[in-house]
Amino acid sequence: MRxxxxxxxxxxxxxxxxxxxxxxxxxxxxxxxxxxxQETIRFGAPLPxxxxxxxxxxxxxxxxxxxxxxxxxxxxIDVGGKKMKVEIVYTDYQSNTPRAVQAAEQLITQEKVNxxxxxFGSGAAKAASTVSERYKVPTIASTAxxxxxxxxxxxxxxxxxxxxxxxTTPLTELVVKQAPDVKRVAILARNDLFPLAIAQxxxxxxxxxxxxxxxxxxxxxxxMDHSSALAQIKSQNPHWIFxxxxxxDLVLLRKQIDDQRIEAQVVTMIAGPAxxxxxxxxxxxAENISSAAWWHPAVRYEGVDIFKTADNYVExxxxxxxATPDYAQASSSISGDLFRLAIEKAGSLDRDKVRDELAKxxxxxxxxxxxxxxxxxxxxxxxxxxxxQGAKAIVVHPPEIKQGELRLGVK
Amino acid sequence: MFTLQILANGxxxxxxxxxxxxxxxxxxxxxxxxxxxxxxFIVLGSYLAWGAYNALxxxxxxxxxxxxxxxxxxxxLVQRGVLNRVIAAPVLVTLTLTFGLDLILNNAMLLGFKADxxxxxxxxxxxxxxxxxxxxPVDRIIAMxxxxxxxxxxxxxxxxxxxxxxxxxxxxxxxxARLMGVNVATTYAAAFGLGAAMAxxxxxxxxxxxxxxxxxxxxxxxxAFVVCVLGGLxxxxxxxxxxxxxxxxxxxxxxxxxPEHAVTLSFALLILFLIFRPQGLLGKRGFE
Numbered sequence: 001m002r003x004x005x006x007x008x009x010x011x012x013x014x015x016x017x018x019x020x021x022x023x024x025x026x027x028x029x030x031x032x033x034x035x036x037x038q039e040t041i042r043f044g045a046p047l048p049x050x051x052x053x054x055x056x057x058x059x060x061x062x063x064x065x066x067x068x069x070x071x072x073x074x075x076x077i078d079v080g081g082k083k084m085k086v087e088i089v090y091t092d093y094q095s096n097t098p099r100a101v102q103a104a105e106q107l108i109t110q111e112k113v114n115x116x117x118x119x120f121g122s123g124a125a126k127a128a129s130t131v132s133e134r135y136k137v138p139t140i141a142s143t144a145x146x147x148x149x150x151x152x153x154x155x156x157x158x159x160x161x162x163x164x165x166x167x168t169t170p171l172t173e174l175v176v177k178q179a180p181d182v183k184r185v186a187i188l189a190r191n192d193l194f195p196l197a198i199a200q201x202x203x204x205x206x207x208x209x210x211x212x213x214x215x216x217x218x219x220x221x222x223x224m225d226h227s228s229a230l231a232q233i234k235s236q237n238p239h240w241i242f243x244x245x246x247x248x249d250l251v252l253l254r255k256q257i258d259d260q261r262i263e264a265q266v267v268t269m270i271a272g273p274a275x276x277x278x279x280x281x282x283x284x285x286a287e288n289i290s291s292a293a294w295w296h297p298a299v300r301y302e303g304v305d306i307f308k309t310a311d312n313y314v315e316x317x318x319x320x321x322x323a324t325p326d327y328a329q330a331s332s333s334i335s336g337d338l339f340r341l342a343i344e345k346a347g348s349l350d351r352d353k354v355r356d357e358l359a360k361x362x363x364x365x366x367x368x369x370x371x372x373x374x375x376x377x378x379x380x381x382x383x384x385x386x387x388x389q390g391a392k393a394i395v396v397h398p399p400e401i402k403q404g405e406l407r408l409g410v411k
Numbered sequence: 412m413f414t415l416q417i418l419a420n421g422x423x424x425x426x427x428x429x430x431x432x433x434x435x436x437x438x439x440x441x442x443x444x445x446x447x448x449x450x451x452f453i454v455l456g457s458y459l460a461w462g463a464y465n466a467l468x469x470x471x472x473x474x475x476x477x478x479x480x481x482x483x484x485x486x487x488l489v490q491r492g493v494l495n496r497v498i499a500a501p502v503l504v505t506l507t508l509t510f511g512l513d514l515i516l517n518n519a520m521l522l523g524f525k526a527d528x529x530x531x532x533x534x535x536x537x538x539x540x541x542x543x544x545x546x547x548p549v550d551r552i553i554a555m556x557x558x559x560x561x562x563x564x565x566x567x568x569x570x571x572x573x574x575x576x577x578x579x580x581x582x583x584x585x586x587x588a589r590l591m592g593v594n595v596a597t598t599y600a601a602a603f604g605l606g607a608a609m610a611x612x613x614x615x616x617x618x619x620x621x622x623x624x625x626x627x628x629x630x631x632x633x634x635a636f637v638v639c640v641l642g643g644l645x646x647x648x649x650x651x652x653x654x655x656x657x658x659x660x661x662x663x664x665x666x667x668x669x670p671e672h673a674v675t676l677s678f679a680l681l682i683l684f685l686i687f688r689p690q691g692l693l694g695k696r697g698f699e
Contacts, residue, residue, distance in 0.1 A: 220674040223674065225420075228417055228663075251528055259546070
């Protein structure tokens with residue numbers, strides 16, 4: 001505690017900072033015997049609990065807490081024959097990425113966590129991965145999709161999101177196959193990290209599949225009116241409208257598409273329709289809107305994890321939080337359980353052994369099949385494409401778990 | 412034809428902006444209070460319409476009749492009970508006070524309604540009307556007409572009624588008004604009440620158009636600021652004019668430079684006005 005507060009006040013010179021952190025780094029070795037005697041397994045989770053990203057942090061926290069609760073209810077994790085309870089140690093980095101790195105370091109050096117979850121999103125996860133790599137702490141990123149997070153040659157970082165293009169490519173291929181007359185795509189993206197990245201992937205997928213991108217426009221954060229952008233899109237007569245943003249943007253956009261009497265064969269929106277809130281707020285307008293996400297309550301896998309199936313996960317989640325989980329919460333929960341599976345296989349809390357088990361992992365879970373590629377990013381998952389049909393999200397791809405066919409025509 | 416569509420979009424949007432801003436402008440102009448609660452009042456009005464429709468089956472038009480007196484009373488009490496105590500202090504004091512009150516109100520709404528975005532969905536939906544290839548949604552037309560009507564009523568109240576004359580008198584010269592027997596404290600409370608009533612009614616109308624969440628309060632407040640600076644403080648016709656300009660600039664700006672620059676453009680305009688015409692188009696100098 002004292003060390004960080006010194007850092008925070010800037011009372012320490014860079015050199016002594018270095019020496020101090022070197023000393024801190026050495027501490028776990030010196031007190032190694034204390035670690036052996038511990039009764040609980042500690043997982044560190046640096047999260048943006050306050051500030052702009054707080055809603056996202058809350059989702060992750062719900063996911064971790066639900067997992068911890070379920071594991072402890074079952075007696076804990078079996079570490080070489082001894083059942084140990086789990087504990088999640090949270091620190092708030094106030095939606096400030098540099099502080100996320102500090103928070104991760106503090107969790108490792110002062111809170112003496114055994115394992116770490118990454119902070120929220122690709123940027124912070126990448127920044128903090130340097131710290132966990134230095135201390136050789138196995139770390140799972142539950143909300144980082146950019147492949148740039150994983151291409152640093154790090155050995156201790158794993159991630160449960162596939163790259164962004166795995167959301168857009170299957171969707172494009174599906175549309176091209178089912179609707180060969182869809183040729184013209186209009187893309188409208190929120191000028192913001194993730195929504196823009198997804199839109200750019202869509203542009204690539206469209207071009208690779210021989211579609212013509214008739215427009216690619218960005219709108220500013222907090223835009224209250226899309227009528228001009230939509231009037232332009234209407235004049236280009238696209239067959240496919242692809243819009244990205246968050247739920248408020250997409251609810252407004254959906255209404256204005258209707259207001260302007262724009263019709264298209266396919267209307268795709270990312271990331272709103274993954275939430276029940278979107279279906280409620282868009283009403284009849286939600287019908288036939290397609291989307292993709294890393295996970296959806298409608299997916300059907302028989303897992304070896306503690307939650308087993310999506311249905312069971314949703315039921316447990318509803319009982320605890322009175323809400324339907326989306327991919328952010330599910331990813332956090334499965335991240336926890338991947339640690340459990342690896343620890344039980346390793347039969348020890350040894351970080352290197354657990355790291356090796358994670359790297360070798362090949363299991364099916366309620367989240368989907370889990371195998372990590374050479375970079376540590378998951379490469380086994382096929383994110384579901386889904387469509388709102390009859391006010392419900394119906395999985396239309398991949399074929400193994402699909403519940404219906406993609407319907408064309410959005411009015 | 413395409414230009415006509417953009418023009419129609421701009422005019423309708425402009426009237427919505429006017430509707431957002433007129434109460435804010437009145438309070439700022441008359442009381443010299445920058446009411447940072449204005450955005451939250453609008454959101455609260457939207458929740459009123461949403462709740463009344465979903466729970467009681469009341470149409471938004473009926474909610475308007477409830478919202479006006481309710482928000483008038485709310486505004487009156489806030490001014491009478493809290494703001495009047497520091498009304499003579501520099502503008503920063505009242506600004507800080509409304510900032511604090513807004514934190515309380517907004518967080519109370521977050522607790523009560525959660526941050527989820529909701530939408531007032533009329534059954535059956537109102538749809539849109541078309542003239543040639545120009546399409547305008549009916550709910551926006553109704554909101555526009557009602558906003559103009561409310562603004563006209565406010566204008567008449569200020570010009571013709573006793574309390575309206577008192578508000579204008581206090582605005583022109585507080586001390587002289589007091590010497591003429593005007594009860595300044597009551598007049599302030601009435602003006603703030605009218606501002607809050609306009610915000611509440613705006614919220615009811617906007618519930619048909621925008622997703623509803625406590626998080627929307629800040630964007631509403633931002634628009635109100637820009638409209639006031641463009642149109643001139645305290646002037647009801649100024650708010651309408653400012654709203655129209657903002658709506659048109661955003662519509663044509665989005666069309667000409669791409670939608671990501673619409674907001675940039677409106678704030679650039681704001682800066683130009685602050686430099687070259689700080690009193691706004693219809694404001695009077697020395698009134699800011």
